[in-house]
Amino acid sequence: MAKTETLSLRPRSPGSIHPMASLRGLLREWLPRQRWFAGKDRPVTDVALLSMTELHPGCLHLLVHAEHAGLPAHSGTPPSGDCYQLLLGVEEQLPPRLSGASVGRAQEGPLAGLAVYDAFHDPRSAGLLLERLRRPGAEGPLRFENDASVAVPPGLAPRLLDAEQSNSSIVYGDTFILKVFRRVQTGVNPDLEVPWALARQGCTRVPAPVAWIRTTCPDATLGVLQPYLHGASDGWALALRALATDGDFTAEAHELGQATAEVHMALATALPTDPRSENGPLAAAMTERLGVAAHCVPALQPYVRGLRTAFDTFATCAADRPVQRIHGDLHLGQVLRADGEWFVIDFEGEPSRPLAERCSPESPVRDVAGMLRSFDYAARTRRPWHPEWAERCREAYCAGYADRAGWDPRAEPQLLRAYETDRAVYEVVYEARHRPDWLPVPMAAIRRLAARGG
Ligand SMILES: Nc1ncnc2c1ncn2[C@@H]1O[C@H](COP(=O)(O)OP(=O)(O)O)[C@@H](O)[C@H]1O
Ligand SMILES: O=P(O)(O)O[C@H]1O[C@H](CO)[C@@H](O[C@H]2O[C@H](CO)[C@@H](O)[C@H](O)[C@H]2O)[C@H](O)[C@H]1O
Numbered sequence: 111m112a113k114t115e116t117l118s119l120r121p122r123s124p125g126s127i128h129p130m131a132s133l134r135g136l137l138r139e140w141l142p143r144q145r146w147f148a149g150k151d152r153p154v155t156d157v158a159l160l161s162m163t164e165l166h167p168g169c170l171h172l173l174v175h176a177e178h179a180g181l182p183a184h185s186g187t188p189p190s191g192d193c194y195q196l197l198l199g200v201e202e203q204l205p206p207r208l209s210g211a212s213v214g215r216a217q218e219g220p221l222a223g224l225a226v227y228d229a230f231h232d233p234r235s236a237g238l239l240l241e242r243l244r245r246p247g248a249e250g251p252l253r254f255e256n257d258a259s260v261a262v263p264p265g266l267a268p269r270l271l272d273a274e275q276s277n278s279s280i281v282y283g284d285t286f287i288l289k290v291f292r293r294v295q296t297g298v299n300p301d302l303e304v305p306w307a308l309a310r311q312g313c314t315r316v317p318a319p320v321a322w323i324r325t326t327c328p329d330a331t332l333g334v335l336q337p338y339l340h341g342a343s344d345g346w347a348l349a350l351r352a353l354a355t356d357g358d359f360t361a362e363a364h365e366l367g368q369a370t371a372e373v374h375m376a377l378a379t380a381l382p383t384d385p386r387s388e389n390g391p392l393a394a395a396m397t398e399r400l401g402v403a404a405h406c407v408p409a410l411q412p413y414v415r416g417l418r419t420a421f422d423t424f425a426t427c428a429a430d431r432p433v434q435r436i437h438g439d440l441h442l443g444q445v446l447r448a449d450g451e452w453f454v455i456d457f458e459g460e461p462s463r464p465l466a467e468r469c470s471p472e473s474p475v476r477d478v479a480g481m482l483r484s485f486d487y488a489a490r491t492r493r494p495w496h497p498e499w500a501e502r503c504r505e506a507y508c509a510g511y512a513d514r515a516g517w518d519p520r521a522e523p524q525l526l527r528a529y530e531t532d533r534a535v536y537e538v539v540y541e542a543r544h545r546p547d548w549l550p551v552p553m554a555a556i557r558r559l560a561a562r563g564g
Contacts, residue, residue, distance in 0.1 A: 141157065161251050211228040322334045359499070367509065
């Protein structure tokens with residue numbers, strides 16, 4: 111039986127004999143290099159321990175707080191930063207197959223001289239995680255829970271997904287997929303809450319949660335196991351394939367519009383809606399986000415005036431449709447096609463927005479705008495640029511949406527323009543932070559959208 115030890119949930123001081131004394135320096139270097147690390151634009155000043163649980167000998171589950179500079183330590187104000195989930199393996203020698211997962215060799219403290227690695231890459235640790243989910247229970251602050259009506263067989267072979275992700279996902283025997291949230295925020299993660307509510311609603315467009323991991327300190331969701339759609343292709347790969355072969359994507363885009371509307375209708379039934387009376391507060395939030403974005407990415411500054419007109423016009427429009435729970439970060443990479451049907455995944459929302467904001471009701475047009483921006487992204491990967499390809503997909507997608515929803519997003523152009531602008535602004539910040547080579551893609555949209563207001 112694995113030894114489980116839960117250590118103090120309070121940050122430890124450097125120099126103590128706690129394993130964190132060995133890990134703090136390594137993590138300060140390693141965390142900012144990870145794709146899923148959110149604070150790449152600010153140096154990490156410290157890594158504080160929130161909880162540590164030994165899941166099995168040599169495998170530590172950690173919640174750490176990466177702190178960023180900005181506030182003096184003695185000010186009494188909590189340091190800024192984010193909480194991250196880690197699974198670390200500790201070995202005398204790192205097996206060559208895990209060399210890509212190395213965090214480093216500990217130089218000090220009780221682990222001095224030992225190799226530390228990201229154990230989500232280790233099939234043994236990944237396999238043990240699934241075993242824990244098959245047998246619900248507690249381990250320190252961790253809770254392993256499942257839907258008892260779904261049988262998960264033992265011994266499914268794990269493989270860590272090699273995808274550009276905001277989190278980390280492990281596929282088990284091509285049957286289930288476990289997504290472990292890397293940045294952890296207090297509360298129920300919408301990627302558990304929303305698919306669960308949709309499953310209860312009978313919506314089959316979204317894989318239903320089968321098991322999940324939570325922590326009680328702080329209360330937060332750490333991971334969700336879902337059925338794996340074997341043989342599925344994501345919408346992004348399919349769109350690029352179509353573009354490369356001059357293939358038409360309008361039939362798929364039309365069906366995708368229908369699928370989006372079905373998910374929206376199920377969400378409006380499964381979770382609370384709100385009869386919005388005015389657009390002013392939403393427009394003000396968009397304007398504020400634009401200001402913050404232009405501060406972070408100065409290339410946006412010449413376009414602020416033109417872009418603002420989209421939000422100003424939106425503020426004066428009638429708010430005649432209730433707001434509801436939506437996907438929140440809908441794009442071609444969030445939809446999977448399997449057996450000729452579209453499925454929607456990843457209901458976390460835009461990763462950089464606070465959890466409360468991501469869970470609050472919004473206009474479904476935000477999702478429509480996200481997908482329309484995605485057609486533009488796909489069209490821009492091709493030289494020469496094919497704007498008419500994106501335009502055809504856009505028309506087909508909206509027509510498909512209108513077919514099912516009974517209202518056409520194109521009938522509300524001011525709303526659509528405001529949400530497309532807000533989304534393009536988000537994308538500029540996202541790309542500047544995570545993939546600077548992609549920045550020209552949303553910047554091209556920014557120029558086009560700003561000119562419409564010029
Ligand atoms: N149920 C599923 N079946 C098949 N593949 C999946 C499933 N869920 C996710 N994936 C694959 O995992 C990738 C990452 O999943 P996603 O939930 O978008 O993670 P992240 O939030 O980290 O970006 C997806 O692009 C898709 O290829
Ligand atoms: O990691 P997530 O899938 O939750 O979403 C984040 O990363 C996406 C990129 O991987 C990013 O999407 C942007 O690039 C896509 C092409 O790679 C494009 O289809 C999307 O339209 C565009 O927004 C997404 O914004 C971000 O939240």
